[in-house]
Amino acid sequence: MLHIKDLTAEVDGKPILKGINLTVNAGEIHAVMGPNGSGKSTLASILAGRDGYEITGGSVMYQGKDLLDMPAEDRARDGVFLAFQYPVEIPGVSNIYLLKAAVNARRRHRGMQELDAMDFLSLVKEKVRFMEMDEKMLYRAVNEGFSGGEKKRNEILQMIMLEPTLALLDETDSGLDIDALKVVSKGVNSLRSPERAMILVTHYQRLLDYITPDYVHVLSAGRIIKSGGPELALELERQGYAWLTGDQKDAPSKGVAQ
Amino acid sequence: MSDVASQFYADEFERVESLLPGAGNIQLDDQRKKALEYFLAQGLPTTRQENWKYTSLAALEKKPLPLKREQDHVEPSLAEILEVAVLPQAEHRLVFVDGRFAPALSKHALAVGVRAGALSSRVADRPDEGLPLSSPNHCALVSLGLALSEDGLDLTIPAGVSIHSPILVMFVSASAGHSVFPASAIHLAEGARVTLVEQHIALHNESAFAQILTRVTLDQDADLTHVKLQVEGERTIHLADTEVDVAARAQYHSVVLALGASIGREDLRINLNASGAHADLDGAYLPRKRMHLDHHTTVRHVSPNCTSRQSYRGILDEAGRGVFNGRVVVEKDAQHTDAQQSNANLLLSENAEIDTKPQLEIFADDVKCSHGATVGQLDPAELFYLRSRGIDEAAARALVTFAFAARVLSSLESQEALYSSLRKALFTHLPGGSVLEDLSL
Numbered sequence: 010m011l012h013i014k015d016l017t018a019e020v021d022g023k024p025i026l027k028g029i030n031l032t033v034n035a036g037e038i039h040a041v042m043g044p045n046g047s048g049k050s051t052l053a054s055i056l057a058g059r060d061g062y063e064i065t066g067g068s069v070m071y072q073g074k075d076l077l078d079m080p081a082e083d084r085a086r087d088g089v090f091l092a093f094q095y096p097v098e099i100p101g102v103s104n105i106y107l108l109k110a111a112v113n114a115r116r117r118h119r120g121m122q123e124l125d126a127m128d129f130l131s132l133v134k135e136k137v138r139f140m141e142m143d144e145k146m147l148y149r150a151v152n153e154g155f156s157g158g159e160k161k162r163n164e165i166l167q168m169i170m171l172e173p174t175l176a177l178l179d180e181t182d183s184g185l186d187i188d189a190l191k192v193v194s195k196g197v198n199s200l201r202s203p204e205r206a207m208i209l210v211t212h213y214q215r216l217l218d219y220i221t222p223d224y225v226h227v228l229s230a231g232r233i234i235k236s237g238g239p240e241l242a243l244e245l246e247r248q249g250y251a252w253l254t255g256d257q258k259d260a261p262s263k264g265v266a267q
Numbered sequence: 268m269s270d271v272a273s274q275f276y277a278d279e280f281e282r283v284e285s286l287l288p289g290a291g292n293i294q295l296d297d298q299r300k301k302a303l304e305y306f307l308a309q310g311l312p313t314t315r316q317e318n319w320k321y322t323s324l325a326a327l328e329k330k331p332l333p334l335k336r337e338q339d340h341v342e343p344s345l346a347e348i349l350e351v352a353v354l355p356q357a358e359h360r361l362v363f364v365d366g367r368f369a370p371a372l373s374k375h376a377l378a379v380g381v382r383a384g385a386l387s388s389r390v391a392d393r394p395d396e397g398l399p400l401s402s403p404n405h406c407a408l409v410s411l412g413l414a415l416s417e418d419g420l421d422l423t424i425p426a427g428v429s430i431h432s433p434i435l436v437m438f439v440s441a442s443a444g445h446s447v448f449p450a451s452a453i454h455l456a457e458g459a460r461v462t463l464v465e466q467h468i469a470l471h472n473e474s475a476f477a478q479i480l481t482r483v484t485l486d487q488d489a490d491l492t493h494v495k496l497q498v499e500g501e502r503t504i505h506l507a508d509t510e511v512d513v514a515a516r517a518q519y520h521s522v523v524l525a526l527g528a529s530i531g532r533e534d535l536r537i538n539l540n541a542s543g544a545h546a547d548l549d550g551a552y553l554p555r556k557r558m559h560l561d562h563h564t565t566v567r568h569v570s571p572n573c574t575s576r577q578s579y580r581g582i583l584d585e586a587g588r589g590v591f592n593g594r595v596v597v598e599k600d601a602q603h604t605d606a607q608q609s610n611a612n613l614l615l616s617e618n619a620e621i622d623t624k625p626q627l628e629i630f631a632d633d634v635k636c637s638h639g640a641t642v643g644q645l646d647p648a649e650l651f652y653l654r655s656r657g658i659d660e661a662a663a664r665a666l667v668t669f670a671f672a673a674r675v676l677s678s679l680e681s682q683e684a685l686y687s688s689l690r691k692a693l694f695t696h697l698p699g700g701s702v703l704e705d706l707s708l
């Protein structure tokens with residue numbers, strides 16, 4: 010589904026990704042782990058089409074298409090979804106308005122009929138209940154005044170409404186308490202399917218207690234330095250990143266140990 | 268009197284004087300003459316005057332327009348009116364065509380005691396009362412309006428009467444090339460409550476001039492929501508002067524949407540005259556092409572314990588130009604005043620311009636006052652967030668722009684039909700707003 014080959018990218022002339030190779034097939038969940046500044050979030054942002062990155066080499070093919078050639082909105086309509094690390098507040102635009110616009114943009118693109126107001130409403134209410142959110146949030150402005158946990162739940166709500174083919178979750182676990190983490194994980198797990206792939210970008214193993222990945226990759230200084238199965242995440246949890254990167258600052262700290 | 272416009276309007280006055288409502292009554296004739304003399308002495312405002320520094324009326328000075336002659340009157344059909352009405356379903360609708368009341372296009376089912384109709388009838392019936400539009404604020408344009416006004420809205424709501432569905436008042440410019448001077452008197456007696464929706468619209472895109480005068484009196488505990496939708500034609504000069512007196516615990520909510528006209532100017536003065544009076548002013552202006560939209564507000568806190576809040580938002584595109592001058596005066600006795608003011612602007616083009624100036628004049632010592640002005644561009648983070656959800660760039664821009672502007676309508680959210688009509692009016696005038704229709708819920 011996704012083939013990343015020798016991808017290199019810079020921000021303001023500074024190389025961030027230095028040759029990423031990664032293949033993700035339908036039905037798989039990949040965790041991309043790594044210390045801060047390793048390029049994990051950059052990778053997710055580039056795949057989603059955020060501006061401000063200079064692609065200096067390599068290629069990304071998604072379902073046989075050149076992903077890097079597509080504007081962000083086309084990627085979204087083609088099933089790429091990014092759950093933001095820092096969801097953006099948009100004053101004045103209600104959640105329900107955004108959800109409906111987004112769902113219908115994707116449906117139109119797939120040659121499906123737009124949902125009428127009633128069908129849409131009953132679907133979104135069902136998903137809101139599933140995410141254990143208050144229905145009132147639908148009528149509030151997108152993410153405005155939401156707590157960190159509410160914002161992350163809202164990202165997952167959007168994701169399950171949009172039913173992406175390739176979901177990118179950027180540090181979705183950061184800033185979540187244990188209850189919110191469980192709800193968010195429930196949402197993510199509900200989307201597991203043989204047609205769908207996910208990339209979880211995370212610093213900590215914690216999320217992987219709830220969402221078991223098929224593969225774990227360690228990204229350091231812009232390269233994948235090790236890949237393995239779920240056991241690799243546990244190894245990192247025990248030993249920290251220093252074990253792989255050789256950098257003392259990547260050793261486990263009190264904040265990491267649970 | 269060297270200028271063209273002064274001579275022109277002096278001649279016009281001579282021509283129409285005897286046709287004005289109540290003409291022949293000595294007092295009334297005198298009131299009008301004095302007003303004209305004041306105008307002639309002053310002339311049209313120029314950019315040399317501080318209050319008009321950014322807004323030039325040179326176009327009007329060069330090419331003043333006559334009042335309409337009776338034989339030129341063409342009344343639009345009801346269907347035409349309903350097609351352009353912001354609230355076509357309004358139960359109460361009062362229509363003025365080229366400055367004069369049009370009974371055939373109007374209807375209302377208001378409670379007994381409510382007076383809603385033509386000011387010309389009231390003036391003609393009771394000329395001794397004079398024009399109920401006096402203002403201590405001397406200004407050349409106001410004086411010109413007083414002298415030449417043929418008609419306007421006469422609205423009086425008796426004590427304790429609440430009117431639940433909004434009253435739509437349309438000022439329609441049907442024939443091009445004319446000046447109109449509608450003057451309106453609005454009075455809400457003690458505890459009365461109503462929502463008034465004023466729509467100023469042209470059925471043509473040719474030149475026109477409107478000088479609008481509105482005087483509002485709110486007795487104690489009265490509550491007026493006053494919406495003004497200015498959707499004039501591309502070559503209309505629209506100048507409006509509104510003064511509002513607010514008594515104890517009365518509330519005045521103003522929502523002004525300036526979406527049309529080549530030059531639009533709103534002078535809005537609020538006097539909070541007794542304890543507990545409150546004013547809420549929301550406004551949006553959307554100059555684009557070569558439009559020029561100016562808002563001058565003055566909120567005068569005369570008495571203690573009054574509150575005021577102002578929020579004006581500008582969206583400036585192409586070579587559009589905006590002016591915001593918000594003045595808050597807190598007089599010596601007005602202790603415990605709470606006054607807030609904000610002006611936020613979105614510049615969508617390098618050629619657009621905004622001149623914003625908050626003015627606080629505080630003569631009391633125990634007050635809470637704040638003001639702030641911002642000028643910015645669309646936030647790229649917001650745009651990317653929307654695009655990452657499948658919304659194309661043009662729609663994302665329109666949506667963020669719309670959301671920015673639509674906040675001035677939030678106080679009307681509970682009045683569903685009105686709220687959605689105004690939202691629609693707003694997005695059809697927004698840069699790229701047409702794409703939003705597909706997205707509306």
